Each structure stands twice: as C-alpha cells, then as structure tokens.
Amino acid sequence: MQGGAKMEKIIDLIEKEMEEAFEKAGYDRAYAKVTLSNRPDLCEYQCNGAMAGAKTYRKAPAVIASEVTANLAKSACIKEAEAVNPGFINIRLKESFVADYLNGMNEDHALGLSRAEEPKMIIVDYGGPNVAKPLHVGHLRSAIIGESLKRIARAMGHEVLGDIHLGDWGYQMGLIITELKSRRPELPYFDDSFDGEYPEDAPFTISELEEIYPTASGRAKEDEAYREQALNATYLLQNGHRGYTAIWNHIMNVSVADLKKNYENLDVCFDLWKGEADAQKYIPDMLRRLKEEGYAHMDDGALVIDVQEETDTKEVPPCMIQKSDGASLYGTTDLATLVQREEDYHPDEIIYVVDKRQELHFVQIFRAAKKAGIVPEETKLRFLGFGTMNGKDGKPFKTREGGVMRLENLIAEIEEEMYKKISDNRTVSEENAARTAKTVGMSAIKYGDLSNQASKDYVFDVDRFTSFEGNTGPYILYTIVRIKSILNKYEENGGTLSGIKMQGVCSESEKALMLEAARYSEVIQTAFEELAPHKICAYIYDLANVFNRFYHETKILAQEDENRKSSCIALLVLTKRVLEACIDLLGFEAPERM
Numbered sequence: 001m002q003g004g005a006k007m008e009k010i011i012d013l014i015e016k017e018m019e020e021a022f023e024k025a026g027y028d029r030a031y032a033k034v035t036l037s038n039r040p041d042l043c044e045y046q047c048n049g050a051m052a053g054a055k056t057y058r059k060a061p062a063v064i065a066s067e068v069t070a071n072l073a074k075s076a077c078i079k080e081a082e083a084v085n086p087g088f089i090n091i092r093l094k095e096s097f098v099a100d101y102l103n104g105m106n107e108d109h110a111l112g113l114s115r116a117e118e119p120k121m122i123i124v125d126y127g128g129p130n131v132a133k134p135l136h137v138g139h140l141r142s143a144i145i146g147e148s149l150k151r152i153a154r155a156m157g158h159e160v161l162g163d164i165h166l167g168d169w170g171y172q173m174g175l176i177i178t179e180l181k182s183r184r185p186e187l188p189y190f191d192d193s194f195d196g197e198y199p200e201d202a203p204f205t206i207s208e209l210e211e212i213y214p215t216a217s218g219r220a221k222e223d224e225a226y227r228e229q230a231l232n233a234t235y236l237l238q239n240g241h242r243g244y245t246a247i248w249n250h251i252m253n254v255s256v257a258d259l260k261k262n263y264e265n266l267d268v269c270f271d272l273w274k275g276e277a278d279a280q281k282y283i284p285d286m287l288r289r290l291k292e293e294g295y296a297h298m299d300d301g302a303l304v305i306d307v308q309e310e311t312d313t314k315e316v317p318p319c320m321i322q323k324s325d326g327a328s329l330y331g332t333t334d335l336a337t338l339v340q341r342e343e344d345y346h347p348d349e350i351i352y353v354v355d356k357r358q359e360l361h362f363v364q365i366f367r368a369a370k371k372a373g374i375v376p377e378e379t380k381l382r383f384l385g386f387g388t389m390n391g392k393d394g395k396p397f398k399t400r401e402g403g404v405m406r407l408e409n410l411i412a413e414i415e416e417e418m419y420k421k422i423s424d425n426r427t428v429s430e431e432n433a434a435r436t437a438k439t440v441g442m443s444a445i446k447y448g449d450l451s452n453q454a455s456k457d458y459v460f461d462v463d464r465f466t467s468f469e470g471n472t473g474p475y476i477l478y479t480i481v482r483i484k485s486i487l488n489k490y491e492e493n494g495g496t497l498s499g500i501k502m503q504g505v506c507s508e509s510e511k512a513l514m515l516e517a518a519r520y521s522e523v524i525q526t527a528f529e530e531l532a533p534h535k536i537c538a539y540i541y542d543l544a545n546v547f548n549r550f551y552h553e554t555k556i557l558a559q560e561d562e563n564r565k566s567s568c569i570a571l572l573v574l575t576k577r578v579l580e581a582c583i584d585l586l587g588f589e590a591p592e593r594m
C-alpha cells in the first residue's frame with residue numbers, strides 16, 4: 001500500500017508558516033506552537049506563543065503578536081491572522097489551501113496519514129482468555145481495545161503482532177483433569193500402566209467442558225481432598241505426566257476451536273496463538289541465570305527479585321518467581337514469555353492490554369525484566385489497564401438472572417435489538433436484515449466500549465448503545481450510510497466519482513466539515529501515541545456531526561452549478577473515506593443500508 005509519508009499534518013503546515021513569521025520578527029521559532037482553536041466561534045486555529053514569549057523578550061504580548069501577524073500577509077495557508085488582546089493570535093485558513101490539502105488526502109490510499117519513518121516491531125498482548133473457561137464479558141474489553149490498538153499501530157506503519165497469550169497452564173487444567181477422573185476413571189489417561197496411543201478424539205465436547213470446569217471449581221471449594229487432588233494433577237501436568245498431557249491437548253484443541261469461532265465473530269484476529277504453556281520451556285534456564293547472576297534471591301523460602309525503587313512513594317513488593325515448593329507463578333510465566341519474545345522477535349515495544357487491577361503485577365514484571373536484562377533498557381513495555389464493564393446498576397455486568405454473561409449471549413442480545421430496529425426502518429430487505437443487524441450490533445458494542453477512555457469503568461447500556469442518535473456506533477454508521485446513498489444517487493444520475501476535486505468553499509458549515517476532515521492524520525497519530533482509541537471515537541463523532549449539519553444546510557444533488565455539485569461530492573467522498581478508515585481502526589464496518 002502506498003503510504004502517505006510525503007503528506008504533512010495540516011497543523012504542521014500551519015505551524016511552519018508561523019515559525020517563519022516568529023523568526024522574521026526576531027523571536028524564537030519555538031514560540032510558534034499552533035493548536036486547534038478552543039473558540040471555534042472566533043477562529044479555526046490559534047497560537048499563544050506571544051504570551052509565552054512576553055517574559056523572555058520583556059515585551060507586551062500584544063506587541064509581539066502584531067509583529068508576528070504582520071509577517072503573515074503572504075502566507076500560503078493562512079487567510080487571516082489576527083492579534084487580539086492580550087496577545088493571542090487567531091488564525092483562519094485559506095479556503096483554497098484547505099481544499100488542496102483535502103484533494104491531496106483524497107488522492108492518497110492512506111488519506112495522507114503520516115506513517116512512521118522508522119517502523120518499530122510492536123507486540124500487542126491482548127485477549128488473554130483462560131482456556132476451558134467460557135469467554136465472558138470480562139474478556140470483551142481486552143479483545144476490543146487490543147484489536148483497535150493493533151490496527152492503529154499497523155496503520156501508522158509499524159510491524160505489529162497481536163498475541164492472545166492464552167491462560168492455558170493453570171489450576172483450571174488440574175480441576176478439569178480431576179473432575180474427568182472422578183467421572184470416568186476407566187479412561188486410559190488415568191491408567192499409569194497404559195503405554196499405547198491415547199484416543200484421537202477428546203472425551204468431551206465444548207459444552208461438556210464448559211460444564212465440567214464450574215462444577216470442578218465448585219467442588220474444590222467445598223472439598224479439601226478434591227482440591228488437593230486438583231493441585232496435584234496440576235503439578236503432574238506441569239511436570240510432564242503423559243496421560244494428563246494428552247488430556248491437556250484435548251482441552252486445548254476443543255477450547256481453542258471454540259475461542260477462534262468467538263473471536264472471529266467479534267472480528268478480532270490474533271497473529272499469534274501462544275500461551276502461558278509455551279513459556280514454560282524457558283523457565284528453568286531463566287531461573288538459573290537469575291540466581292547465578294544475583295538478580296534473584298531467596299526470601300522466606302521463595303525466589304524473588306527486588307523491584308523497589310528509591311523514588312517510589314509506595315511499597316512495591318518483590319516480584320516472586322518461584323514458590324517454596326518449586327512451582328512457578330503468574331509472574332514467572334510473564335517473565336519467561338518476555339525471554340521468548342525477545343528471542344523470537346526482539347520487539348521495540350510490547351503493549352499489554354489487561355484489567356487495570358493487574359497493574360502492580362505489570363509494574364513488577366517490567367522492572368524485573370529491565371533490571372535482569374531480560375529485555376534491553378530501551379524496549380518500551382507499556383501497560384494499558386482497562387476498567388470494568390458495569391451494568392446499569394453500576395456493578396460488574398451480569399445476566400438478568402445475575403450470572404456471568406457469556407459473550408455469545410451478549411452479542412446475540414444486541415443483534416436481536418438491532419434486528420428489531422432495522423426491520424422497523426424497512427430500508428433493508430428481509431434477507432439482509434440479519435446480516436445488517438450483526439454489522440450494526442458490532443458497532444454498538446465496540447463503539448460503546450471504545451468511546452470511553454480505556455482506564456475508566458463504564459456502563460454497558462444496551463438501549464443507549466444501540467440508539468441511532470447520539471454518541472453511538474449506529475449513529476456513525478447511519479452517517480456513513482447516508483453519504484453512501486447520496487453518492488450512489490449521484491452515480492445513478494450519470495455522475496462519476498473519480499477525478500472530481502474540491503474547489504473552494506461556499507458556506508460556514510462546509511468549511512467546518514473540511515477543517516474537521518483535514519485533522520485525520522493528527523488524530524490517528526495522537527491515538528497511537530497515547531494508546532487512546534477513544535480519541536478516534538470523539539473525532540468521528542464530531543466529524544459526523546459537522547457532516548450532518550452541512551447536509552441539512554446544503555443543496556447537494558439538487559445543486560444546479562455542476563462544478564459546485566462535484567466539489568461537494570468530492571468532499572462527501574473524502575468524509576466517507578475518513579469515517580470508514582476510522583471505524584476500521586476501531587474494528588468494525590458499515591453496511592450498505594440500514
């Protein structure tokens with residue numbers, strides 16, 4: 001794909017002219033910082049550099065501001081730079097400049113996105129489901145946010161691998177083995193003298209498996225002996241027991257097939273299906289080295305790495321990497337996974353998308369990994385902790401009956417709601433209604449999640465999320481569908497979409513739409529740097545709003561002046577492409593009609 005590296009961000013183009021104007025007036029270009037106007041009624045962009053420079057130059061900011069603006073008369077992009085009291089510079093852009101800029105975006109596959117000059121190798125660790133336990137809404141956020149970050153990083157030109165990091169090595173495996181043994185002791189896996197081939201088919205289906213786990217987990221809580229057995233089975237599995245390893249393989253096959261189906265349904269796609277189990281083989285060497293080189297020491301029978309730093313205001317407990325009984329822990333696995341990732345990919349950056357309650361764990365891991373040289377000092381390890389998805393009662397989301405909501409059921413519920421609305425609208429044929437409901441339902445779920453800052457808890461409100469109005473996924477899709485329908489009519493009437501260009505601006509709402517569309521590159525870059533898909537949501541909500549205002553105020557298809565009409569249509573083409581590119585980065589898509 002042709003990248004947009006050649007196109008600069010619009011704000012940078014403005015800032016460059018501003019820098020020259022500051023310099024020409026005898027001031028440091030560093031003061032020429034331009035920002036989006038916070039008073040759109042007064043101007044489009046603004047520069048507060050004269051205020052900042054007043055102290056250094058011992059001059060009234062208003063004087064600096066007018067000296068600077070005097071140099072902007074011949075600017076290629078600035079139509080009006082006004083020095084206003086006490087020293088702000090208010091900027092309005094030339095219509096021809098904005099139109100040219102947008103035409104440039106329209107000609108570029110990447111819509112002028114400035115891609116990274118030095119692509120980095122980035123791993124996104126997200127999803128993190130626990131094998132054999134049903135996927136529930138708690139896993140939804142990691143999948144949705146991580147998928148979006150992965151797509152954003154890739155669009156920025158980086159080499160990105162999404163790794164699901166399955167929880168596939170824990171106590172749940174011992175529980176399942178124990179329960180299976182108690183139900184079907186005759187199976188060859190439990191016969192230590194058996195040395196033949198184990199059956200190829202799993203002794204359970206996915207629905208049986210999903211029943212076995214909670215049953216076993218419940219029994220273990222009541223029955224101490226049962227719990228001991230499960231712990232022992234976990235231990236034996238982790239130490240290579242032949243029969244248990246065969247059961248583990250069955251659990252993995254059955255479970256992973258089901259997980260794949262579920263994630264596919266969510267349009268979430270992992271490049272790597274590695275898990276905790278894959279990290280195990282790196283543990284013995286890692287532990288030996290950490291001990292030998294003095295990074296780890298014994299503390300109360302356990303092996304730990306100290307990670308407290310002098311500047312800490314709170315206590316950061318040591319990172320425990322081996323229990324007194326020799327067992328490894330969550331942290332051991334995460335460190336060993338870093339060993340593996342370093343060996344296989346030598347990443348520049350790893351982003352972990354995990355429940356924010358695990359933050360301390362990651363602080364410990366990151367520090368231990370850097371301290372012990374498991375990853376180089378310059379490797380960026382980032383933790384994006386997300387909040388809880390709550391129900392309307394403000395408590396973690398549950399089913400109506402109060403149980404844990406399964407992901408599949410949640411999706412089905414949303415789709416059903418969407419199906420009703422779409423059928424009521426009657427713009428979609430019966431056979432397309434179900435497919436459209438699925439597409440729109442996905443936007444409701446994903447946008448509902450991503451439009452909140454990840455670290456915050458949010459309320460999953462089906463009625464609000466599925467609404468066609470307000471700050472919702474369906475509203476964004478509705479806007480795209482509206483544009484598509486205008487463009488289709490234009491083509492049906494003999495118009496062609498290729499090669500048309502924006503030429504000037506006719507109204508305030510048109511200019512507002514153009515200015516908003518021009519911000520695309522900057523928004524995506526910020527969303528990437530700050531790991532903030534919610535900034536893309538905020539942007540497309542604004543963009544959809546200004547588009548709809550323009551649409552209501554403007555004759556488009558009924559416009560008699562053909563040049564004017566094609567100019568508007570070119571703007572619509574761009575608006576649609578920007579919206580579509582953004583929702584793709586968020587992980588959903590728009591239907592043809594709805």
Ligand code: ARG
Nearest residue numbers: 125128129130165167334354
């Ligand atoms: N399986 C874990 C859980 O359900 C999440 C894994 C997060 N990733 C990691 N590298 N620890 O809590």
